[in-house]
Amino acid sequence: MIEVIYLLNSGFLLRTGNIVLVFDAFDDPAGVLPKFIAEECYERLYFLASHAHFDHFSPMIAAYAPETTRYILSDDIRQHSGAAQMPPNKTSWIGIYDRWQDDRITVTSFSSTDEGTSFLVETDGRRIFHAGDFNWWDWTGDTERNRKLAENGFRKQMKQIAGQTFDLAFFPVDGRLETSMERGVRVFCAETDTKALVSMHSVGYPAWQPSVGFFNEGQEIPVWSPRIAGERYSF
């Protein structure tokens, strides 16, 4: 079983076996982290951050340094004013198409269509993907040229991920993209073997439901679109 708790935006706490992963925690309005970290049983706790944007990284995660096994942070976060607050002896910086591992987890990074990286984490026999801000950012009001550039950038990067199997994937389905909000996740689901999906990066918008025909018949997978900080789901 994989247990997931929604923090906010693209921020999630995930537990599989005795391993706890926290992705892109920049805010925690429901107070999930202090409670979980103090009260739950686990062996290892890892924080990962995909890039330096305010809605993905905050040095507030340094507050959990005593309990943290490792902070695995995208290289671009080094330039963030909060980087100095991260404990140097527990922080690893990861580039694009890079790898970090210890005896329990392997983290592989991919390029994003925005800043920083997306992550594949292999742990406890699972393969978990967190997209960061990797997406087909098709802004409907933008120029044709820019929209084509966004598509090309997305498809180019998608080639690096196509064919991979993920037990669980976190992917942006951003309400601001309006009629284009599903474009990226649809290609992602079609070109990877993703077994369960969490949508993210859509604060303030209604919970997303895949549209009719999103999945080919017989290929539906569990989808969770959390809205309220602190919501939980098990896969």
Ligand SMILES: [Zn+2]
């Ligand atoms: Zn973002």
